[in-house]
Amino acid sequence: MIRRQLTEDIRQINQSTEGPKNRSFFLVFLFFSFFAFLYSVFLPLFSVLCYAQAWQELKGDHFIVYYEKQDERFAKDALRHSEHYYNDIASDLGYVRYSGFWQWDKRVKVFIYPSQDSFLKATGQPSWSVGNANYDTKQIMGFTGSDEFINSILAHEIAHLIFRDFVGFKGEVPLWLDEGVAQWQERPKRQLVKFFVRSLMKDGKLMKLKDLTAMDVRKVPGADEAKNFYIQAASLVGFMIEEHGPGKFADFCRQLRDGKSLDDALRFAYPAQMRDLGELEEKWLKYVSGIKVTVQRRSGDVMQTISYK
Numbered sequence: 682m683i684r685r686q687l688t689e690d691i692r693q694i695n696q697s698t699e700g701p702k703n704r705s706f707f708l709v710f711l712f713f714s715f716f717a718f719l720y721s722v723f724l725p726l727f728s729v730l731c732y733a734q735a736w737q738e739l740k741g742d743h744f745i746v747y748y749e750k751q752d753e754r755f756a757k758d759a760l761r762h763s764e765h766y767y768n769d770i771a772s773d774l775g776y777v778r779y780s781g782f783w784q785w786d787k788r789v790k791v792f793i794y795p796s797q798d799s800f801l802k803a804t805g806q807p808s809w810s811v812g813n814a815n816y817d818t819k820q821i822m823g824f825t826g827s828d829e830f831i832n833s834i835l836a837h838e839i840a841h842l843i844f845r846d847f848v849g850f851k852g853e854v855p856l857w858l859d860e861g862v863a864q865w866q867e868r869p870k871r872q873l874v875k876f877f878v879r880s881l882m883k884d885g886k887l888m889k890l891k892d893l894t895a896m897d898v899r900k901v902p903g904a905d906e907a908k909n910f911y912i913q914a915a916s917l918v919g920f921m922i923e924e925h926g927p928g929k930f931a932d933f934c935r936q937l938r939d940g941k942s943l944d945d946a947l948r949f950a951y952p953a954q955m956r957d958l959g960e961l962e963e964k965w966l967k968y969v970s971g972i973k974v975t976v977q978r979r980s981g982d983v984m985q986t987i988s989y990k
Contacts, residue, residue: 736792743767743783748793752825756793759823759831763791766836767843770866773922775931776847789842791835792822800824814838816845833867840866848938855894855943858934861914871919875974878916879989881909882969888913890962894943917961920968925954 736747744763748756794800812823812834821838823830840863898910922930936946944957955961975988
């Protein structure tokens with residue numbers, strides 16, 4: 682099919698250009714464009730194909746875990762956690778009502794590399810990375826022995842995949858909602874999110890919700906501003922789910938998926954509580970001001986206990 686299309690494109694170019702120089706230029710341009718297309722499509726697959734002969738398989742209801750033989754115990758742990766995270770996240774988003782998603786040939790593939798070095802070489806990630814996901818191919822990559830991959834990265838990336846499957850980005854979907862869903866599903870961090878958002882309020886550093894909604898955190902140069910974005914995003918999603926229930930949050934997400942604006946989706950899902958972005962911000966700020974949380978933080982060699990009551 683690609684070859685036929687390429688031939689037709691060449692024929693049309695030959696008919697529409699005059700002189701051998703123009704024709705040669707367009708042929709060279711088309712040649713390199715074609716291989717650039719192949720590179721962009723198949724590069725994400727290269728990292729797993731280079732290990733293809735060594736992979737073992739474990740299959741669950743919604744995931745297939747690929748691993749090397751000596752890492753079977755870790756792979757089983759990864760599969761068990763993946764299915765658990767799927768059920769929790771799908772319940773929060775109302776995704777469980779749609780049967781057949783992520784089953785059989787649509788299962789998400791999780792690749793467990795035998796070491797961090799082999800993971801980094803295969804994926805091209807920076808040296809600090811402990812996990813990665815390709816949302817186009819529905820693949821999640823990590824390496825054996827990483828507790829952070831099991832306890833945080835898996836939940837985070839599965840949440841992104843489910844949210845993008847269920848809601849998509851056709852409508853007015855703010856980035857804070859996508860990132861907030863993923864951050865909130867990292868359960869070990871929930872108390873820290875509550876602590877940090879309370880700290881931001883105390884220090885007068887909370888961003889206005891309209892500014893948060895307009896922000897593309899991927900283009901933010903400052904680390905502190907990016908950190909504040911993720912904290913507020915997770916707190917907003919946590920507030921909507923914990924205070925008003927996963928059912929209403931699922932309705933809100935479905936309205937966005939079906940093309941409603943942010944205000945209209947809020948008005949539909951929360952008619953008596955939050956009928957627009959302004960009311961969401963007002964109720965969320967009241968919630969943040971009432972957060973009671975205690976965390977332990979290390980300062981040098983001393984472990985400090987800090988509370989908001």
